[in-house]
Amino acid sequence: MAEVTETTAASSSEGKKPAVPETKRLWGDEVDDEEVQPSATEEKAVSELNVDALAIDENTKVNKFLDEPEDSRIQAVTTGDTPYTSASTFEDLNLSPELLKGLYVEMKFQKPSKIQAISLPMIMTPPYKDLIAQAHNGSGKTTCFVLGMLSRVDPQLQRPQALCICPTRELSIQNMEVLRKMGKYTGISSECAVPIESRNNDRSRSRPPISAQVVIGTPGTIKRLMSQKKLGVTDMKVLVFDEADHMLAKVHIQHESLVYFFLFPIWFQVLLFSATFDETVKNFVSKVVKDYNQLFVKKEDLSLESLKQYKVILPDELAKIGVVKDRILELGENIGQIIIFVNTKRSASMLHTSLVDLGYEVTTIHGALNLEDRDKIVKEFKDGLTQVLISTDVLARGFDQQQVNLVINYDLPVKYENQSEPHYEVYLHRIGRAGRFGRKGAVFNFIMTDHDLMIMRKIESYFNSPVAEIPSWGSEEDYKAALKEAGLL
DNA sequence: AAAAAAC
Structure with a gap:
């Protein structure tokens, strides 16, 4: 009712x-x-x-x-x-x-x-x-x-x-x-x-x-x-x-x-x-x-029941890129489409370059691109031509692509005025890019510092929605188990 | 700082 x-x-x-x-x-x-x-x-x-x-x-x-x-x-x-x-x-x-x-x-x-x-x-x-x-x-x-x-x-x-x-x-x-x-x-x-x-x-x-x-x-x-x-x-x-x-x-x-x-x-x-x-x-x-x-x-x-949220605790930036590369990008087609959210255009470009240099096909969108490129990248993603999209918060709100099953918070969203405050609304909108209209979905939050962990805890308690921890950030099995639990594998 | 946009 x-x-x-x-x-x-x-x-x-x-x-x-x-x-x-x-x-x-x-x-x-x-x-x-x-x-x-x-x-x-x-x-x-x-x-x-x-x-x-x-x-x-x-x-x-x-x-x-x-x-x-x-x-x-x-x-x-x-x-x-x-x-x-x-x-x-x-x-x-x-x-x-x-x-x-x-x-x-x-x-x-x-x-x-x-x-x-x-x-x-x-x-x-x-x-x-x-x-x-x-x-x-x-x-x-x-x-x-x-x-x-x-x-x-x-x-x-x-x-x-x-x-x-x-x-x-x-x-x-x-x-x-x-x-x-x-x-x-x-x-x-x-x-x-x-x-x-x-x-x-x-x-x-x-x-x-x-x-x-x-x-x-x-x-x-x-x-x-x-x-x-x-x-x-x-x-x-x-x-x-x-x-x-x-x-x-x-x-x-x-x-x-x-x-x-x-x-x-x-x-x-x-x-x-x-x-x-x-x-x-x-x-x-x-x-x-x-x-x-x-x-x-x-x-x-407000949290979506069909969406399983996880946190991945990892030591450094290199490990973050490593997880995207070895765990996320190797998942294959059957996982559906993926959006990786970052906090800045610079962070977007850096991640983009390091993945492309390694030979992976990812596309990236942010406000500094020219309009034709923005249109093209969104269109390719919506047409299913690309599987993985790196994005700033341009697409955090409203973007509707039902094939998106996995959202990654490569950086956790924080308020600009006060970096030690999570940006709760942005968090909710970002993860809402997966699990459209009741579909199953998963979210991985990357936690690198104690500060990140504190932000994550605040988000969990604000929405009263516990976020499970991936036991070991390097373990392929752990990610698979998580995705299985989310109903994606 | 993400974004918007440009008189």
């Missing part, structure tokens, strides 16, 4: 006024104000929760969706008196026949996943309230907002009506591919607003305004298009932030181009999606959205 619980949010509205007035929502309000930081809980009164309506009948489960974690404990909090009924089939959503056909024929979906069943009615039911939606990695969030955007577009109106902002170029392209596939029969037009080849940037000046009905892209390009009046918002109905916690992190808001979005009033629906929302971000987003519904998952419930 979907566990739907009335949370503490309901009890602690102590008559505080919302920070933003009901009628006028100017995103610029109080963005910089450190002192007034009302929590999400104080911002609104949770008046009613339709527990029964939101419950999902597990008996009607059709298993296109493999083993969606049974205990994915998504909790829902709704505001106002709009009743929402969880959608057990896509027919429940009053979608156009064209859209339904896209879901069944192109996407080969049979029924909504849990997050889809709960969130889609919230997205599609008037008065189209804002939504903060947290759900596990690989549980089908993209479908939620892509379907949300497609279903709200008026096909007769050739103007931008839905906008989706993503943290990276790669994710924008991926989401666009999903949208075009799903919307294939609808005739809805779309445009990807991401940086194009570094040279001929003149094109954007002379180009006509965007008429596409759905626009997906990265902050910088979207900002530029808007300030050049190439992207109008007059007919906008939905604004989606994919990986919303990352997009709206305070650092971003203050120092980056996203600040632009806070300068004009928002009258349309805002949807925030991510697998992670840390407390700081949660408190902050309550200023961005208002009178919103929310779906969230406790951090202890």
Whole structure:
């Protein structure tokens, strides 16, 4: 059963006024104000929760969706008196026949996943309230907002009506591919607003305004298009932030181009999606959205059951490269695809060079590569032409390649501001590249120093998810046993 | 520092 619980949010509205007035929502309000930081809980009164309506009948489960974690404990909090009924089939959503056909024929979906069943009615039911939606990695969030955007577009109106902002170029392209596939029969037009080849940037000046009905892209390009009046918002109905916690992190808001979005009033629906929302971000987003519904998952419930995590304790850098070379790269084809995450571009290049020098076929992606190379490397990996990909955190979030069974944290993710703090969110997103939609997967965390060990322990306790130790870093048998235990061999 | 992107 979907566990739907009335949370503490309901009890602690102590008559505080919302920070933003009901009628006028100017995103610029109080963005910089450190002192007034009302929590999400104080911002609104949770008046009613339709527990029964939101419950999902597990008996009607059709298993296109493999083993969606049974205990994915998504909790829902709704505001106002709009009743929402969880959608057990896509027919429940009053979608156009064209859209339904896209879901069944192109996407080969049979029924909504849990997050889809709960969130889609919230997205599609008037008065189209804002939504903060947290759900596990690989549980089908993209479908939620892509379907949300497609279903709200008026096909007769050739103007931008839905906008989706993503943290990276790669994710924008991926989401666009999903949208075009799903919307294939609808005739809805779309445009990807991401940086194009570094040279001929003149094109954007002379180009006509965007008429596409759905626009997906990265902050910088979207900002530029808007300030050049190439992207109008007059007919906008939905604004989606994919990986919303990352997009709206305070650092971003203050120092980056996203600040632009806070300068004009928002009258349309805002949807925030991510697998992670840390407390700081949660408190902050309550200023961005208002009178919103929310779906969230406790951090202890966020680890994927189907994913086995291990730590490998090894003496030095040489041993790290040795393990990748002798244990990982020798596994052969039947292990599926592998992503090796590193913390810096330099680390990526170094590992890449040492492996290529030894004659191994690995590819590497990071933000310093030119755009054509980035596209090419992602495409080759998605086409299954390459098995092993070294990556910085460019691909830590959202990257969806179902054949990835093994993720390696060659470096453990730490916070930049404080190197002795793990970056919990990045860790969760990285490992979520394996085990998409309930598939089995394994994670190897390389532990080289005492500091690494401390970071690892903190991660384990934060997610309350123990990470088994590979007994001996040099033993081939130990890795095989681990992979067997994970169900991969 | 990963990333975004370039007026």
